[in-house]
Amino acid sequence: MSDYDYDLFVIGAGSGGVRAGRLAAQLGKRVGVAEESMPGGTCVVRGCVPKKFLVYGADYGDAIKKSAGYGWSVEGVSFDWGLLRDCIQKEVNRLSGIYSGILEKNGADLYRERAELVDAHTIRLCQSGETKTTETILIAVGGSPWTPEIKGIEHAIVSDDVFHLPEQPKRMLVIGGGYIACEFAGVFAGLGTEVIQAYRGGRLLNGFDAEVRDEVGDLQLRNGIDTRFNISPTEIRKTDGGYIVSFNNGSKIGTDCVLMATGRRPNTATLGLDAAGVDIDAAGAVQVDKFSKTSQDNIYAVGDVTNRINLTPVAIREGAAFIETVFKDNPTAFDHDNIASAVFTRPPVGVCGITEGEARKLYGDDVTVYTTDFRPMKNILAQDDHRFFMKLITKGEEETVIGVHLVGEDSGEMIQMVGIAIKAKLTKADFDATCAVHPTIAEEIVTLKPREINKTTVVT
Incomplete structure (x- = not known):
């Protein structure tokens, strides 16, 4: 047995980190995992899962309206945002508990606090101040919403905040044209909110097929979303009746809620990567080779923190490939081509x-x-x-x-x-x-x- 406290220490208990931690523990390795938020990561806690529940909520309302053509008569229909929100959070908590259990039942030590790198083999647990040594480190801290530096940006919310809104806004301004912006604009329009979506580009979903982009632009309009293109926000001002958002073309939009869905960045700030000799790129993403190894031989990274393909199933596959490579003497590079x-x-x-x-x-x-x-x-x-x-x-x-x-x-x-x-x-x-x-x-x-x-x- 080595002189280190752990064979593997995973920073981040999202999908990729939990998969790698579980598989290593099942091999009999001494595994530590640190998570400053809730186990489950972005997907389970503040991303794919709660978002899809919101989509279902909007779809049910739409189905009720359209059921008349199939002979159904429904009276007294109403929607309760608070009920849907709380039901979603109950399920999120249940799922997060399952992720915790997966680690603990397989013998991994789960530290519910932030962890930072001291050097290539040492982890500091920020809340307790303890340090842990480890032979191998896996960085799986994901990413977080990015917002532009404009006056009044503190008045805006990001995607993380959507799931905890105390009330459903009557009016919402969604700023952004990527998949997160398009999804939430569609959700809240479906729930009855008056939605305006503003984007700096000329078409939604940059990077997608051109005809898909046009189709999505059309369907947003069909869903009652007021889409406005080629404008960028310059200021958000709070008023007695909500917020006034100014744009670079001189226009202003009044709203009850400003959702900034302007992109995501890897969670590498203040992680101690410099001290451990781990290189990052200009966007803050951890640089890795095809085996997810960083510039430091004993440190690896998977998931959104590497900014390769930022999808939950990809992080899971990368985590599994890491285990094959490091602990099974079976060098495995996950194939990132043709991912649906x-x-x-x-x-x-x-x-x-x-x-x-x-x-x-x-x-x-x-x-x-x-x-x-x-x-x-x-x-x-x-x-x-x-x-x-x-x-x-x-x-x-x-x-x-x-x-x-x-x-x-x-x-x-x-x-x-x-x-x-x-x-x-x-x-x-x-x-x-x-x-x-x-x-x-x-x-x-x-x-x-x-x-x-x-x-x-x-x-x-």
């Missing part, structure tokens, strides 16, 4: 693979695009004008599928299955040879026809 993901707008987006713009830069004219746009059967009697957009991108004569982009109901569920096909490098012929399941939305993915490229098609 979803944006929980209403309805959601599902994507896997590359965009059309990326495909044409890589393969030029050796690209074929298939699309369809239709009104789902479910929406006919409901008199719902939301549509479903589907896009499939292939390369080469063999037409290997290199990208699928969906916008519409159940896209998040569908893209998981389609992601398997893309990972397996299946071709359009494989899709065509698969018999459709009728009547479903998903059947359209195996009946797609080529899109005719014209001057109005935007592929950037």
Whole structure:
């Protein structure tokens, strides 16, 4: 046994950190884990899980309204924000307890306080002041919301705060055009809040396929969201009736709540990385190689703190690969290509693979695009004008599928299955040879026809 207190010390008990800590403990390693917030990390405590519950809440309200077309008559319908909020927090607490139990039942020591690096083998627990030595360190502290430095920024909330609002705002201004901004704008519009979404760019969801960006812009409008582009906030001023937000084009917007959804940054400030010889990039992300090893040989990092692909399942897979590499003598690098993901707008987006713009830069004219746009059967009697957009991108004569982009109901569920096909490098012929399941939305993915490229098609 080494002279260190631990074989592995994990800083951060989110999805990646807990997975690595549990697996190491099950191997008989001495494991310590420190978490300054609630075990479970961003996803369980202040991200994916509570957000998805909010989406469900908005969807239920929408379903009640649209059920009349299917013969249902509902009277006296009301919504209680406080009840939904508290039910979500009860479930969050339950899940966080499960994460704690996973570590403790497998023999890991869980320290419920902030930890910082003293050197490459020493951890300081900030609340108790204790120090612990360890042979290997895993940094899994995730990221946190970033806000611009403008006058009155203290009056704004960030995504972490949304789940604890004392009251549902009658008016909300969402600043940002990324997936977090689009999701929360859709949620609160669905719950009955008057929502304005303001973005510095010209289209929402930067980095996504151009047609997906256009579709999401349209669906935000269909959901009653007032979207305003090419403007940036310069000041937030508190008034007796709420807040007045000024923008760089001279416009002003009055609101009851300002949600800054302007991006996230790795949680590396004051972590002691310099003292331990761990390099970070200009954005504060821990720099790692393909095995998640940092510039210090015994220190590794996984999850959002590395700013590779900031998704919970990715952090989990990176944590598992770290264990294979360090404790099983089986060097394993997680494959970050073709990872399926979803944006929980209403309805959601599902994507896997590359965009059309990326495909044409890589393969030029050796690209074929298939699309369809239709009104789902479910929406006919409901008199719902939301549509479903589907896009499939292939390369080469063999037409290997290199990208699928969906916008519409159940896209998040569908893209998981389609992601398997893309990972397996299946071709359009494989899709065509698969018999459709009728009547479903998903059947359209195996009946797609080529899109005719014209001057109005935007592929950037």
